[in-house]
Amino acid sequence: MSLTNQPDPEERRRVVAQDLANVMHPIVQHRALEKSQMVVTGAQGSTIVDADGTSYLDAMAGLWCVNIGYGRTELAEIAAEQMQQMSYYPHTGMNLPAARLGEQLNTLMGGDYHTYFVNSGSEANEAGFKVARQYAKHEFPGQFRFKTIARHYAYHGTTLATLAAGGMGERKMKFEPYAGEFIHVPAPTCYRCPLGLEYPSCKTACATAFEATILAEGPQTVAEVIVEPIMSAVGVAVPPDDYLPRVEAICRKYDVLLHVDEVINGFGRTGKMFAHQHYGISPDIMAVAKGIVSAYLPIAATVVKNRVFESFLGEVAEARQVMQVNTYGGHPVAAAVAVRNIEIMLEEQLPERAATMGAYLMDGFKATLFKHAITGDIRGKGLLIGIELVTDRESKVQLDGALVQGVVDFCKANGVIVGRSGGGSRHSNTIVFSPPLVITRSECDTLIEVMDKALAATVAKMAG
Numbered sequence: 155m156s157l158t159n160q161p162d163p164e165e166r167r168r169v170v171a172q173d174l175a176n177v178m179h180p181i182v183q184h185r186a187l188e189k190s191q192m193v194v195t196g197a198q199g200s201t202i203v204d205a206d207g208t209s210y211l212d213a214m215a216g217l218w219c220v221n222i223g224y225g226r227t228e229l230a231e232i233a234a235e236q237m238q239q240m241s242y243y244p245h246t247g248m249n250l251p252a253a254r255l256g257e258q259l260n261t262l263m264g265g266d267y268h269t270y271f272v273n274s275g276s277e278a279n280e281a282g283f284k285v286a287r288q289y290a291k292h293e294f295p296g297q298f299r300f301k302t303i304a305r306h307y308a309y310h311g312t313t314l315a316t317l318a319a320g321g322m323g324e325r326k327m328k329f330e331p332y333a334g335e336f337i338h339v340p341a342p343t344c345y346r347c348p349l350g351l352e353y354p355s356c357k358t359a360c361a362t363a364f365e366a367t368i369l370a371e372g373p374q375t376v377a378e379v380i381v382e383p384i385m386s387a388v389g390v391a392v393p394p395d396d397y398l399p400r401v402e403a404i405c406r407k408y409d410v411l412l413h414v415d416e417v418i419n420g421f422g423r424t425g426k427m428f429a430h431q432h433y434g435i436s437p438d439i440m441a442v443a444k445g446i447v448s449a450y451l452p453i454a455a456t457v458v459k460n461r462v463f464e465s466f467l468g469e470v471a472e473a474r475q476v477m478q479v480n481t482y483g484g485h486p487v488a489a490a491v492a493v494r495n496i497e498i499m500l501e502e503q504l505p506e507r508a509a510t511m512g513a514y515l516m517d518g519f520k521a522t523l524f525k526h527a528i529t530g531d532i533r534g535k536g537l538l539i540g541i542e543l544v545t546d547r548e549s550k551v552q553l554d555g556a557l558v559q560g561v562v563d564f565c566k567a568n569g570v571i572v573g574r575s576g577g578g579s580r581h582s583n584t585i586v587f588s589p590p591l592v593i594t595r596s597e598c599d600t601l602i603e604v605m606d607k608a609l610a611a612t613v614a615k616m617a618g
């Protein structure tokens with residue numbers, strides 16, 4: 155829809171009433187929706203428009219996902235063409251777009267991978283857990299490798315297993331208990347080191363924790379380790395450069411698979427096609443979603459290294475095939491759109507653009523926002539940035555939740571949608587930015603300016 159072709163106010167009121175009477179929404183208070191009444195009806199580039207005509211700069215790219223920006227009508231045409239040609243057939247057979255997408259992913263990963271298609275990031279990680287377990291059943295017949303080692307405060311999805319793998323108390327506690335096969339180690343949240351140490355004198359002890367945990371559990375019980383290379387939802391935690399190589403070396407030492415979650419990090423977000431590529435590691439399993447199709451349709455994938463994939467080959471009688479199926483896996487329409495989405499990313503060099511624009515935004519934030527005493531830390535890579543708010547820089551005491559929310563609300567009132575980290579009281583005081591990779595310099599200037607005003611207003615509120 156074009157940005158000017160908005161429904162009339164009466165229509166907006168009707169939709170709001172219809173929605174509130176019939177629909178359950180995720181993770182927001184329905185009362186808040188009643189108040190905001192936001193109905194997004196148009197979107198273009200990095201801008202979204204409410205049905206009341208108000209436009210916003212969307213510095214979260216939806217839910218960290220519209221990497222190539224909104225409003226690419228070319229993708230609608232591709233979807234329509236594919237739907238007319240062949241709308242669906244189960245992925246127990248082959249189809250053209252999914253084969254092409256598999257080839258693209260393999261090429262982007264250097265040519266040693268096969269891909270299993272699913273529909274969401276949660277399913278991509280869940281399929282990853284199952285690949286790791288099934289691989290272990292094939293390859294270590296005398297052992298019982300079923301455990302996954304993950305990190306505190308991680309987010310890996312919303313299904314029961316991915317929640318269990320996650321480490322966010324406030325997301326998990328309503329659904330407890332979990333079965334216990336996910337074990338957690340401290341995360342590399344260096345600004346608030348969970349071990350009370352400082353880099354580099356810590357010798358990256360949080361990476362070494364994986365080894366201690368594998369040994370304590372018994373390596374013959376551990377199938378895999380899961381890491382999001384740059385933790386997003388906990389307020390953007392960029393690990394020290396030697397962290398992931400150390401984790402990888404520990405995995406290799408104990409024959410444990412390395413599973414990376416690139417659901418947010420992937421497809422250019424951090425300035426490279428995949429974030430793990432900053433660190434020279436080579437995952438056995440990689441979960442991707444969001445940016446794979448820039449949220450134009452639902453599709454996601456579990457990308458598996460060939461030495462793991464080969465374990466799924468064999469005679470029919472051996473029943474080594476992938477023991478799971480998703481009805482919509484490898485959906486031809488979503489795959490066709492994803493193929494073109496990735497082509498656009500490469501043609502327009504969006505990962506490189508994320509690196510340049512991310513550096514511009516980061517420099518701007520640093521130059522402008524540290525004058526406010528409540529700016530604790532500014533960190534990130536590419537167009538994935540977190541600004542942690544504190545009562546003062548010395549004590550690092552987290553800024554009160556209501557004041558942090560006040561910053562988010564101030565930005566919205568001034569035409570900018572920003573995010574706020576999860577992770578419970580220890581980590582929910584970070585404002586997060588994950589804009590479309592097509593964000594312009596002047597839009598970055600707007601983000602800096604609005605954040606500057608938001609922090610000044612917060613400081614004034616605290617003073618008076």
Ligand code: PMP
Pocket residue numbers: 217273274275276277279309310311312382386387415416417418443444
């Ligand atoms: N992993 C990470 C790192 C995520 O941030 C998310 C969602 N934000 C998921 C997995 C789950 O993806 P989905 O919501 O598509 O299931």
